[in-house]
Amino acid sequence: MDDIVAAFRETLLSVDGIGAEKLALQNVDPKHPFSFVERVMVPVLEEIGVGWERGTYSLAHVYMSSRICERIADTILPPADAGTRGGPKTAIAVLNDHHLLGKKIVYSALRAGGFEVLDYGQCSVEEVLAGCERDDLEVLLISVLLYPSALETARVVEGLADSGRGTRVVVGGAPFRLDPDLYKRVGADDVGYSAFDALRIMRDIEGGGRS
Amino acid sequence: MTARDAMTSLERVLTTLGHSEPDRVPFFLLNNLHGAKEMGLEPREYFRDPDLVARGQLGLREKYRDDCLYSFFYAAIEMYPWGGEVNYSPDGPPTAAEPVIHRRNIPSLEVPDVESNPDLRRVLDATESMKKGIGDEAPIIGVVMSPFSLPVMQMGFAEYLSLIYEYPEEFWSLMRVNREFCVRWANAQLKAGATAICYFDPVSSPTIIPEELYGKTGLAIGKSTLGRIEGPTATHLASGIALPIMPRLPETGTAAVGVGDSEDLRSLKASSLGRISLLGNLNGIKMVNWDHRQAEEAVVEAIDAAAAGGGFILSDNHGELPLQVPEDAMMAISEAVHEHGRYGIAPGEGKDG
Ligand code: B12
Numbered sequence: 001m002d003d004i005v006a007a008f009r010e011t012l013l014s015v016d017g018i019g020a021e022k023l024a025l026q027n028v029d030p031k032h033p034f035s036f037v038e039r040v041m042v043p044v045l046e047e048i049g050v051g052w053e054r055g056t057y058s059l060a061h062v063y064m065s066s067r068i069c070e071r072i073a074d075t076i077l078p079p080a081d082a083g084t085r086g087g088p089k090t091a092i093a094v095l096n097d098h099h100l101l102g103k104k105i106v107y108s109a110l111r112a113g114g115f116e117v118l119d120y121g122q123c124s125v126e127e128v129l130a131g132c133e134r135d136d137l138e139v140l141l142i143s144v145l146l147y148p149s150a151l152e153t154a155r156v157v158e159g160l161a162d163s164g165r166g167t168r169v170v171v172g173g174a175p176f177r178l179d180p181d182l183y184k185r186v187g188a189d190d191v192g193y194s195a196f197d198a199l200r201i202m203r204d205i206e207g208g209g210r211s
Numbered sequence: 212m213t214a215r216d217a218m219t220s221l222e223r224v225l226t227t228l229g230h231s232e233p234d235r236v237p238f239f240l241l242n243n244l245h246g247a248k249e250m251g252l253e254p255r256e257y258f259r260d261p262d263l264v265a266r267g268q269l270g271l272r273e274k275y276r277d278d279c280l281y282s283f284f285y286a287a288i289e290m291y292p293w294g295g296e297v298n299y300s301p302d303g304p305p306t307a308a309e310p311v312i313h314r315r316n317i318p319s320l321e322v323p324d325v326e327s328n329p330d331l332r333r334v335l336d337a338t339e340s341m342k343k344g345i346g347d348e349a350p351i352i353g354v355v356m357s358p359f360s361l362p363v364m365q366m367g368f369a370e371y372l373s374l375i376y377e378y379p380e381e382f383w384s385l386m387r388v389n390r391e392f393c394v395r396w397a398n399a400q401l402k403a404g405a406t407a408i409c410y411f412d413p414v415s416s417p418t419i420i421p422e423e424l425y426g427k428t429g430l431a432i433g434k435s436t437l438g439r440i441e442g443p444t445a446t447h448l449a450s451g452i453a454l455p456i457m458p459r460l461p462e463t464g465t466a467a468v469g470v471g472d473s474e475d476l477r478s479l480k481a482s483s484l485g486r487i488s489l490l491g492n493l494n495g496i497k498m499v500n501w502d503h504r505q506a507e508e509a510v511v512e513a514i515d516a517a518a519a520g521g522g523f524i525l526s527d528n529h530g531e532l533p534l535q536v537p538e539d540a541m542m543a544i545s546e547a548v549h550e551h552g553r554y555g556i557a558p559g560e561g562k563d564g
Contacts, residue, residue, distance in 0.1 A: 052418075055417065055418070055452050055455075055473075057421070058417055058418060058419055058420050058421045058422075058424075059419045059420070060372055060375070060376075060419060060421060060424070061421060063369065063372050064372065064373075064376060067373075096300075097306065098298065098306060098307065098308060098309070099368070100369070101367075101368040101369050104369060146303055146304070147303065147496055147499075147533045147535065148300060148302045148303035148534070148535070151535070174450075175496055178450065178473075178494060178496040178528075179494070179496040182496070185500075
C-alpha cells in the first residue's frame with residue numbers, strides 16, 4: 001500500500017493526470033472503490049495540503065492535484081454520491097470577494113472526504129444568512145480573500161446568534177492565515193489554514209465536537 | 212530634512228539599495244488607501260481625482276515622515292485597459308470584477324494603449340503632481356502587476372493555473388502581450404516622474420507555484436520584462452514566501468524584494484546579503500491591532516535582524532497597509548524607526564557603520 005501511496009503522490013506532484021488515473025484504475029477494488037479514495041487519495045491530498053501550510057508545496061500543487069483527484073473520483077466512484085457519508089448539514093460561501101479558488105479547493109477536499117456540501121458561491125452577508133435559514137444549516141464554512149471581508153464575518157456570526165440557530169461558523173482564507181487570532185475577534189467557532197484543515201474540522205464536528 | 216537628518220529620503224534609499232548604511236534605516240509606510248481616510252472620502256471618490264491622490268501622499272509623508280511617495284492606486288486599475296470592471300468598497304481596496312480573458316480569445320489579444328487610457332492616465336497625472344511637489348527629496352514608487360501575475364485578475368485563478376500547466380502555447384502568447392503592456396505601463400510611470408517601479412509578482416512565490424516551475428516561467432518572464440524597464444525595480448511577492456527562490460531572484464535584475472513575517476528575517480538577510488535588498492516585513496493585518504509597544508517591538512526586531520550593512524528598507528509584508536490600520540500604529544512605527552533606526556547608535560546594528 002505504501003508503494004501505491006508514494007507512486008500516486010509522485011504522479012500528483014508532477015501534475016501527471018493520466019498517470020494518476022492509470023494508477024487508480026489498476027489499484028481500485030471495484031467492489032469497494034471508496035477504499036482507494038480513503039486510503040490513497042485523501043491521505044496524499046492531505047499531505048500536500050499540510051505541506052503547503054509549511055511552505056514545502058505550492059498552491060499550484062494543491063489545486064492541480066485536487067482537480068486530478070476530483071476527475072478520478074468521478075470515474076471510479078459510483079454515481080449519485082453513493083460513497084458519501086452525508087454528515088452535518090453544511091454549506092460553503094465566499095463572502096463578498098470575487099475569489100473562488102480557495103473555496104473550490106476546500107469544496108473538492110470535503111467531497112473527496114465524503115462530505116456533502118452545499119455551494120453558495122459568492123455572497124453578501126444577507127445572502128449567506130438567508131441561505132442558513134433556508135437550509136437549516138449546522139455548519140457554515142466561509143472563505144475570504146480581503147481583510148474587510150474577514151471583518152464582515154462578524155456580521156454573519158451576529159446574524160446567526162440573533163436567529164438563535166446554533167450554526168457553527170468555520171472561517172478560512174489569507175487574512176485568517178496571516179493573523180491567527182482574527183477568527184476569535186470576528187466570533188467564529190473555528191478556523192482552517194488549508195483545505196485539509198476543513199476536512200479535519202468537519203470530522204471533529206461529525207465525531208461529536210459540536211459545541 | 213530636519214537638523215538631525217544627514218540625508219534626504221532619496222539619498223537614504225539609494226544608499227541602502229547600494230548595500231551601504233545610510234544615516235538611518237529608511238522606511239516605506241505604504242498607506243495609499245489612507246489618503247482617502249484623511250480627507251473623509253471613500254476610496255472611489257478619492258482615486259477618481261489624481262490631484263487628491265497626489266495631495267494625499269504628500270500630506271501622509273509629512274505626517275509620518277517616511278521615505279517615499281507611493282503612486283499605487285489599486286491592482287485592479289490594470290483591468291480597465293483590457294475591458295474589465297472594478298468593484299469599489301467604502302472600507303477597503305477596489306478589486307477586479309469578472310474575468311475578461313478566456314483561453315480561446317488569447318490568440319486575438321492586442322496590447323492595449325497605456326497613455327491614452329483614461330484610468331491609467333489618472334495614475335500618470337498623480338505621479339506628475341507628486342513629482343512637482345517632492346522634487347528630488349524622496350523617491351516616488353510606481354507599481355505594475357507582473358505579466359505572470361496579472362492573469363489571476365484577467366482570467367480567474369483556476370483557469371489561469373490550468374493554462375500554465377495544460378496550454379503552454381496560449382500561456383506564452385498571453386505572456387508576450389502582457390509583457391509588452393507591463394513594460395509600456397512601467398516606462399510611462401517612470402516618464403511621468405516615478406523614481407522606481409515595484410513589480411508585483413506573487414504568483415512567482417513558492418507559496419503559489421513550485422520552485423522548479425518558477426525557473427521556466429516567472430524567472431524567465433521577470434528577466435525579459437525587467438530588462439526593458441528603464442529604471443530601478445523592486446519585486447514584491449505580496450507576503451508569499453521568498454527564501455527558496457532568493458538565490459535566483461537577482462538574475463532578473465531586480466534591486467529589492469518584498470518579504471513577509473512568515474519567514475525568518477535573519478535567514479532572508481543571510482541569503483540575500485549583498486545581492487538584493489529586502490523590503491519588509493511588518494505584518495499589515497496584525498498591525499491593525501498593535502498598540503504602541505507592539506509596534507515598537509516589531510520595528511526593533513526587524514531592524515536588529517536585517518538592517519546591518521544596509522540593503523534594507525523597513526515596510527510591511529504586502530506592499531499596502533489595510534485601511535483599518537489606525538493612525539496610532541503608523542505613528543508608533545514612525546517614531547520607533549526615528550528612535551531606533553539610526554545607524555551606529557541603535558543596539559545590534561552595524562556599530563561600525
Ligand atoms: C496572489 C495574490 C495576489 C494576486 C492575485 C490575487 C487574487 N486571487 O485575486 C494579485 C497580484 C493580482 C493580487 C492583488 C491584490 N491583492 Co493580493 N495576494 C495574493 C496572495 C500572495 C495569495 C492569494 C491567493 O489567491 N492565494 C491562493 C488561494 C487559493 O489561497 P486561499 O484563498 O488562502 O485559500 C487556501 C487557504 O486559505 C484555505 N482556505 C480558504 N478558504 C477557506 C475556508 C475554510 C472554511 C477553510 C477551513 C480553509 C480555507 O484553503 C485554500 C487552499 O489551501 C495573498 C497573500 C498570501 N500570502 O496569501 C495576497 C493578498 C490576498 N492580497 C491582498 C490584497 C489587499 C490585494 C489587493 C486588493 C491589493 C490592491 N490594493 O489592489 C489586490 C486585489 C486583486 C483583485 N482580485 O482585485 C491581501 C488581502 C488582505 C488585505 N490586506 O485586505 C493579501 C492577504 C496580502 C496581505 N498580506 O495583506 N494579490
